[in-house]
Each structure stands twice: as structure tokens, then as C-alpha cells.
Amino acid sequence: MCVALPGLAISTDQGQLTGRGLDGFYRAGRRVLSRCQIRVAGREPLAVQARMTAADRVRFVGTLRSSPQAGPDPDVVVERTRHADGTERITLRSAAVRALRLPIEIALATDLADLGAIACGDSGPELPASVHDSGLRWSSAKGNSVVTADPPPSDALASAGLLRWEFELPPGGSASIELRVRPDGAGPVRAVGRAATSPLAPTQAAGDDPRVAALLRTSIDDLQALLLRDPAHPTDTYLAAGVPWRCGLAPAEALAAARMTLPLGTRLAVGTLRTLARTQLLGQGPQFGMIPGPRRDAGPRLPPGCTGTEATLLFPALLAEARRWGMPDTETEELLPAAERCLTWLRTTVGGGTYLPDPQPGGPVRCETQAHAHRAALLGADLLDACGRPGGGELRHWAGALRTVFRADFWIDDLSGGRPAAARVPDGRPVPFLGAAAAHLLDTGLLGEGERAPGLLDKVQTEQLARLLGGPAMDSGWGLRGLSVKETGHNPFGHRSGAVRVHETAVAVAGLAAADYEKEASALLRGLLAAAEEFGHRLPDMYAGERRTEGSVPLPHPAACRPAATAAAAGVQLLTTLAGLRPDAPARTVTLRPMRSAPLGEIALTGLRVAGAPFSVRVSRLGLAMVEEAADGLQLRT
Numbered sequence: 001m002c003v004a005l006p007g008l009a010i011s012t013d014q015g016q017l018t019g020r021g022l023d024g025f026y027r028a029g030r031r032v033l034s035r036c037q038i039r040v041a042g043r044e045p046l047a048v049q050a051r052m053t054a055a056d057r058v059r060f061v062g063t064l065r066s067s068p069q070a071g072p073d074p075d076v077v078v079e080r081t082r083h084a085d086g087t088e089r090i091t092l093r094s095a096a097v098r099a100l101r102l103p104i105e106i107a108l109a110t111d112l113a114d115l116g117a118i119a120c121g122d123s124g125p126e127l128p129a130s131v132h133d134s135g136l137r138w139s140s141a142k143g144n145s146v147v148t149a150d151p152p153p154s155d156a157l158a159s160a161g162l163l164r165w166e167f168e169l170p171p172g173g174s175a176s177i178e179l180r181v182r183p184d185g186a187g188p189v190r191a192v193g194r195a196a197t198s199p200l201a202p203t204q205a206a207g208d209d210p211r212v213a214a215l216l217r218t219s220i221d222d223l224q225a226l227l228l229r230d231p232a233h234p235t236d237t238y239l240a241a242g243v244p245w246r247c248g249l250a251p252a253e254a255l256a257a258a259r260m261t262l263p264l265g266t267r268l269a270v271g272t273l274r275t276l277a278r279t280q281l282l283g284q285g286p287q288f289g290m291i292p293g294p295r296r297d298a299g300p301r302l303p304p305g306c307t308g309t310e311a312t313l314l315f316p317a318l319l320a321e322a323r324r325w326g327m328p329d330t331e332t333e334e335l336l337p338a339a340e341r342c343l344t345w346l347r348t349t350v351g352g353g354t355y356l357p358d359p360q361p362g363g364p365v366r367c368e369t370q371a372h373a374h375r376a377a378l379l380g381a382d383l384l385d386a387c388g389r390p391g392g393g394e395l396r397h398w399a400g401a402l403r404t405v406f407r408a409d410f411w412i413d414d415l416s417g418g419r420p421a422a423a424r425v426p427d428g429r430p431v432p433f434l435g436a437a438a439a440h441l442l443d444t445g446l447l448g449e450g451e452r453a454p455g456l457l458d459k460v461q462t463e464q465l466a467r468l469l470g471g472p473a474m475d476s477g478w479g480l481r482g483l484s485v486k487e488t489g490h491n492p493f494g495h496r497s498g499a500v501r502v503h504e505t506a507v508a509v510a511g512l513a514a515a516d517y518e519k520e521a522s523a524l525l526r527g528l529l530a531a532a533e534e535f536g537h538r539l540p541d542m543y544a545g546e547r548r549t550e551g552s553v554p555l556p557h558p559a560a561c562r563p564a565a566t567a568a569a570a571g572v573q574l575l576t577t578l579a580g581l582r583p584d585a586p587a588r589t590v591t592l593r594p595m596r597s598a599p600l601g602e603i604a605l606t607g608l609r610v611a612g613a614p615f616s617v618r619v620s621r622l623g624l625a626m627v628e629e630a631a632d633g634l635q636l637r638t
Helices: 115-119 211-225 251-260 267-276 307-325 329-350 367-386 392-409 437-443 458-472 504-513 518-534 565-579
Strands: 003-005 006-012 024-027 030-033 035-040 046-054 058-063 075-085 085-093 100-109 129-134 136-140 142-150 155-157 162-169 174-182 204-207 226-232 235-241 583-585 587-590 603-610 613-619 626-628 633-638
Touching: 003 075, 024 129, 030 142, 030 174, 035 075, 035 085, 058 174, 085 100, 085 162, 100 129, 100 136, 100 174, 129 583, 162 174, 162 211, 204 211, 211 226, 211 518, 211 565, 226 267, 235 251, 235 267, 251 307, 251 565, 267 307, 307 329, 307 367, 307 583, 329 367, 329 392, 367 392, 367 437, 437 458, 437 504, 437 633, 458 504, 458 518, 458 603, 504 518, 518 565, 565 603, 565 613, 583 603, 603 626
Parallel strands: 587 633
Antiparallel strands: 003 006, 006 024, 024 030, 035 100, 046 058, 058 075, 075 085, 085 174, 100 162, 129 136, 136 142, 142 174, 155 162, 204 603, 226 235, 583 587, 603 613, 613 626
């Protein structure tokens, strides 16, 4: 898959678009070309390589023999460079000792089907084509599509969807054809991430482990490819959830990814917060202040949760932390009323109780929802106090009460040391299974002067949770399983019941490292880095939670998105966790708490953004951090 949203191209490793499965060029979720098959001198090239050269383009190489008398060696190379913007360049190179006359045929077709219909097997028949300009055109009630060619074909047969050329290649000569596909009358795709105004800083990594550079480079490339603009406010950008299934805005994932990419600058956070603030529910009623979001499957043990709840709680937390990273005061003040409405919704929904139910009053009380709510209350209170707004004391009081009852109500004692419950049902009974969602209990958030907010668990409980997350039942060797292998219903391919989810694994690594459980954090980090290498450093959002053994590879999940916003952003968070960056731009300080064990050896990160200026840091093999570039007047704390 090559991606530059709203453009997308999906191909097999053979290079030919056959019209089967998901093959094709897409624009804004509609397939504008489903078939693009090349025949040279009546034969299909033999595919020898398919390789991603960037997030938005892929290169295919094939070979053929021009005639049986040419011997066993191929003497023609066919190179196809496919771009997500709807462009494909086909180049033929001759290695023959004589001049070649090569007829070229390209068969084209489309069904103009929606991606969702294709995924359900309901794409419909191919449409009839008509000759148009220097190519072909298709139209239906769904829309239209045009393919143009440069140079123009010598012949076009609309009834068969064929374009034909004939080239004469001298020895060592070459010839090229460029195809461009797009809806009739539409201009070229203008990918947000390829613009000079991209909100993500061009950060680089280097170090003893060569995989860190490749992971960061690919992660940022994928994030650029997933950027979208708010159509009504083009200056505001946000991340699509993932390709190919979720090419639009998913509020919780967009906020979580923007939070993990704060080391690359705050502009993505600003665009995401502005976009979602415009969706916030206003008017009268209990949902005032909520950011709406769809339901999310929670596995076989719990009903679906509401991603709107998670998004509403992430909003003030992201704004508070973006301010610490250097968001300008004018933008903080602009977004503060929306954050206050989110916190009002939290207080209203909790009411006179202590816990926040999800998805509605009377529903289960989920472990991770309480973690999100607790963090939102503490970071929100910090934000309100810093901006001179009332309400911070009330939020801290509620958060303190939540910590007290949570440590008693949600902890299940057993002979192994206990574990947190996944949820509590309305009658107060715990739901006793261990899943990756418990990692969110370690994600407490960043306050001023480099301090982290207190967590819902006490020190002993945190130590036990760290042991559980680092144990073989949860750590697959490739990352954190969604559900412990000891639990009934574990399925290594289960969306929320056993598959490794990259987002939760990165949250666990960062939380464990911040709580000084570096052994467990390092093991998960190395596992995720090994999986990234097997996936060409382009991590999917999930993959099978099979046990890692010698010679094994992580198994792809058939429903995974790749690239995915949270998975790509996790690459950024994993590497910046090694440096332990904790900025406080309003106080003009930055605290460094690097992982003392230096699990990947020496690492250098250049081009980060702290307090609106470039920031570079190096962590030695001894776990010592040294700032190499920083904003003027920024003071270092350790």
C-alpha cells in the first residue's frame, strides 16, 4: 500500500492491478482504477521485486526475454513506479545487442466502487469505457474517472479497455509511459504531508542500533501520509486512523496519536484539537461538552465501549501537555473553553458518585476509563490553575477520592500478588481478567517542572502490574498481548482478546520506564523493535500475539491497518522514551530522565521541538543524557 491521503494505491507484489480483491487506485475512499495490466510483446513481465521507496510510492521491477533466440537471460527490464497520487510511470530498458520493436498493451478498467463495498465483496461489475483525450473515461451514478497517458497511445480500444503503443528501442535504450488517473475535472492530489507546511518536524535518529533510524524515518513518513485537512478550515490538520479500513477521522485515535507526536511539535495537536472542538456537543442535556465518537469492540468479556468518552478525556490532557511542550499561549487560550466543557462533562457524568461509567450510566466501570478520567482531572486542574480559571481544586479533590476507592475496589488479591480488575459491573462485582488495557494505569501524564501526575495504583500495586505486564503471559516477545494467555477466551488473533496492539505496547513501555521498571520496559521495547524490523519498520496497528521463538516472525492480522496513526506515532514515543524528555516550556525548563540501562545502546535524536525551537539530545551507552541543541534560555533539569 502506498498512501498520501486522500490518495491510496493497493497492489500485490506482482505489480499488476488485476481488478481482484482490493487492487486499485483510490481517491477519497472510491476506487478510480481497478485494473492496470501490462503486456510487452504479448507477454506479462516476470515480477522480480516489489519495494516501498516511501510511504506514498512503490517500485515494481519485472523482466522478459524479447525473443526465444535471445538465450536464457532477460534482455528487457520493465520498471513501474506507482504513486498514491494516482500516477504510474512505466519504463522499459533494453539490454539487447540489437534494436527492438516492442508493442505495449495496457488493459485498464474500474468499477468506481466504494472501499467499504469492496471490503464486503460487493464491488459490482467493471464499467464500460469510452475514449477520452489521450486515454479512457468511465462514468456511472457513483461518479467518473479518467486515465490519461503521456505519450498518447497509438491506438485506444474502448470496448476492451486497451491502450496500445509501439516503441523502437536501440541497444541500451529506454522508453517511458506515464499514466494519470483521477476523477474527471479533478486536479492532482495535494497530499497534506508532502506540503512545505507539514506540522511534523523532520526529526532524525542515529545510534548503535541501526533499526532506530529506520523506525523513526518510516514512522514520520507514515504519519505524513495519513495527514488530512479539515475541509472547512484547511489550516487545521489531523491524522486519519489508518489505511485501508479507516481513512477518516477517528477522534480518540487522532488525539492519542497527536499526543505521542508532541516531540515533533505542537502544530498537529493544535489542528486536531481545533477540528474536534468544532464537533463538541453543545446545548442542554447530560452530553454537553462531550466529543462524539463511535463504539469500539471490547472483546468477548465486555460490551463495546464509547470512543467518544476516551476522546473527551484525552482533549484536556492533550491541551495541557501540548502547553508544556511549547504550544503558544494564544492557541492555549483559544482551545481552553472547549477543554473546560470536556471537564464539565466529566463532572456531570460522574455526578455524586466516584467512578465514570462507559458507555453510559448503568454500564460497566472500566479500568482504563478511570485511568483516562483521573489523568484528565489532574492535568485539567493543572491547566485551569495555570490559566487562572476556577475548578482545579474540585477536580483534584475528585481525583484523590477516585484513587482511594480504586485501589480497594479494583484490586483483586490472589496468591500470585494480585492484579487490577478489567472492570466492575453495575452491582459492584469485578470482571477479573488481565488485558493490555491495564497499561493505561501507568500512563499518568506530565505536570509542571518535569513531574508526573500520581497514578491510580499505589507503589506495591504498580510493582505487581509491572511484573504481570513483563511476564510471559502478557509479553509475547513481539509486544504486549491484548489478553493474557492464561485467560479463558484468549485468541492470538483476537482484536481485543490476544492480538498485540502497538499503541498499548508503547503506552506500557513509556509507563514502565517512567515508573523505573526498566527491565520490563526494555523487554517490550526490544520486542516491538524486532517486530517493526519484520514489517519493514511500518508497524500495523495490531498483529497476532503468537509466542516469539527462534526463527519465528510476527503474523499479520488480516483486519489490521498499515500504516496506522497510533502505530506510527508509537515509533516516535518509543524512541523519545529512551531520552525521558519532560519539558515545561512555560517555566523554560526541560527535565531529562533517560533509561539508565540504555537498552539500545547510544542513541541521538536531532530536530525535535521543545518550546517552539529545535531540540537535540544524545543518550550514551551509560544512560547519561546530553543536550546538543535547545532554545535560548531553556534550562536543563535532571
